[in-house]
Amino acid sequence: MHFDSATPFNHYPVDALMHVAQRPPHVFVRGQGSWLWDSTGRRYLDFVQGWAVNALGHAAPEVVEALARQAGRLLHSGPGLYNDRAIELAAELGRLSGLTRVFFTNNGAEANEGAIKLARKFGQVHRGGAHRVITFENAFHGRTLATMSASGKPGFDRLFPPKVPGFAKARLNELASVEALVDRDTVAVLLELVQGEAGVIEAQPDFVRGLRRLCDEHGLLLMIDEVQTGIGRTGRLFGFEHHPGLKPDVVTLGKGLGGGVPIGAVLAREEVCCFAPGDQGGTFNGNALVCAAAQAVVARVSQPDFLAGVRDRAEQLKAGLQGLARRRGLGAWRGAGLLQALELPPGLLAGPIAETALGLATDVETPGLLVNPVRPERLRFIPALNCSAAEIELAVELLRQALDRVEATRVLPASTAA
Ligand SMILES: *Cc1c(COP(=O)(O)O)cnc(C)c1O
Numbered sequence: 001m002h003f004d005s006a007t008p009f010n011h012y013p014v015d016a017l018m019h020v021a022q023r024p025p026h027v028f029v030r031g032q033g034s035w036l037w038d039s040t041g042r043r044y045l046d047f048v049q050g051w052a053v054n055a056l057g058h059a060a061p062e063v064v065e066a067l068a069r070q071a072g073r074l075l076h077s078g079p080g081l082y083n084d085r086a087i088e089l090a091a092e093l094g095r096l097s098g099l100t101r102v103f104f105t106n107n108g109a110e111a112n113e114g115a116i117k118l119a120r121k122f123g124q125v126h127r128g129g130a131h132r133v134i135t136f137e138n139a140f141h142g143r144t145l146a147t148m149s150a151s152g153k154p155g156f157d158r159l160f161p162p163k164v165p166g167f168a169k170a171r172l173n174e175l176a177s178v179e180a181l182v183d184r185d186t187v188a189v190l191l192e193l194v195q196g197e198a199g200v201i202e203a204q205p206d207f208v209r210g211l212r213r214l215c216d217e218h219g220l221l222l223m224i225d226e227v228q229t230g231i232g233r234t235g236r237l238f239g240f241e242h243h244p245g246l247k248p249d250v251v252t253l254g255k256g257l258g259g260g261v262p263i264g265a266v267l268a269r270e271e272v273c274c275f276a277p278g279d280q281g282g283t284f285n286g287n288a289l290v291c292a293a294a295q296a297v298v299a300r301v302s303q304p305d306f307l308a309g310v311r312d313r314a315e316q317l318k319a320g321l322q323g324l325a326r327r328r329g330l331g332a333w334r335g336a337g338l339l340q341a342l343e344l345p346p347g348l349l350a351g352p353i354a355e356t357a358l359g360l361a362t363d364v365e366t367p368g369l370l371v372n373p374v375r376p377e378r379l380r381f382i383p384a385l386n387c388s389a390a391e392i393e394l395a396v397e398l399l400r401q402a403l404d405r406v407e408a409t410r411v412l413p414a415s416t417a418a
Pocket of ligand 1: 141
């Protein structure tokens with residue numbers, strides 16, 4: 001984003017941070033529910049929520065209370081000792097998913113890294129040393145060296161050579177492209193059921209059914225990266241529940257699980273879990289504080305009426321975005337639950353629209369809107385799962401205002417100019 005160099009935020013020494021992302025100059029200091037405030041007191045309707053992290057919005061009372069209670073009781077006992085919060089959370093996730101063995105991590109990448117390690121161990125123990133994992137073009141699995149190699153994000157292949165070996169890339173929704181890659185060294189398939197970072201691209205039900213069959217035929221593990229789709233985001237507790245009868249071998253979680261605190265998880269079927277003491281660990285993994293927050297999130301999000309509410313809000317957002325797309329000649333809508341995206345027509349870029357939506361907050365009375373330009377030509381909407389009907393309505397209205405402003409300043413391509 002390119003804002004004027006003179007901003008009310010100039011006194012913050014932002015260069016103290018390594019420059020790893022293009023960020024607007026705004027400095028955020030406070031959040032509540034769907035709202036975020038910057039240091040000048042201006043407010044923003046947050047339809048990004050830390051990239052689908054704050055499942056219950058900013059400063060959710062049940063998360064704040066769980067953290068406060070646990071902070072005064074036990075923060076961390078270390079990976080060499082059990083703590084009650086981690087055991088309770090693992091048992092609950094096992095009960096809800098049917099995947100009864102859990103390893104906690106600090107984020108989504110580490111969860112996928114753990115799943116890849118589990119697959120390689122499974123290959124050593126059960127499959128004569130098979131170790132290769134089939135992943136997908138445009139997939140996103142994280143930013144560790146191995147998960148970057150597993151990802152198919154354009155540009156990742158050129159960063160930080162040499163790549164970690166052991167991954168082969170197939171094409172989503174093309175079963176033959178997966179089949180063609182299966183060989184004696186293949187041990188698992190890892191995929192997102194909705195590719196979020198790619199711009200909200202869904203795996204089709206018949207493709208997923210075919211993948212499960214293919215994995216069964218060849219003794220491969222089916223591993224589903226639910227870092228973005230898990231914990232209610234798609235209107236079911238887990239994204240795989242949209243595929244009736246689907247039984248994954250491994251599921252990874254992150255983002256929404258902690259409601260804003262960093263935690264991820266690897267969930268595995270009992271028969272697949274072959275880690276032995278010493279194979280896997282981490283100093284902070286399963287720490288009591290973050291597990292307490294995740295328990296509060298899971299307790300709320302797993303309620304059937306809460307998930308029905310997510311589906312209602314998702315329908316409302318979809319109708320609002322589709323209406324706007326129709327009236328303004330925008331492109332296709334895509335989505336699953338409260339993970340939605342809007343394609344933009346040629347000449348209209350997501351970055352300037354997101355920048356303009358943020359800039360609608362010209363004073364403390366006038367709200368701005370936070371949306372995510374996930375791709376140059378695609379906007380993503382990932383609000384809190386408990387956002388209100390009024391907030392959805394306001395988000396669509398603010399997006400309309402931002403589009404008005406961008407279009408007013410747009411230089412039309414020569415062929416369409418009168
Ligand atoms: C965000 C994301 C990751 C990486 O999670 P981090 O917490 O950033 O490490 C992995 N997979 C998917 C599908 C994601 O959306």
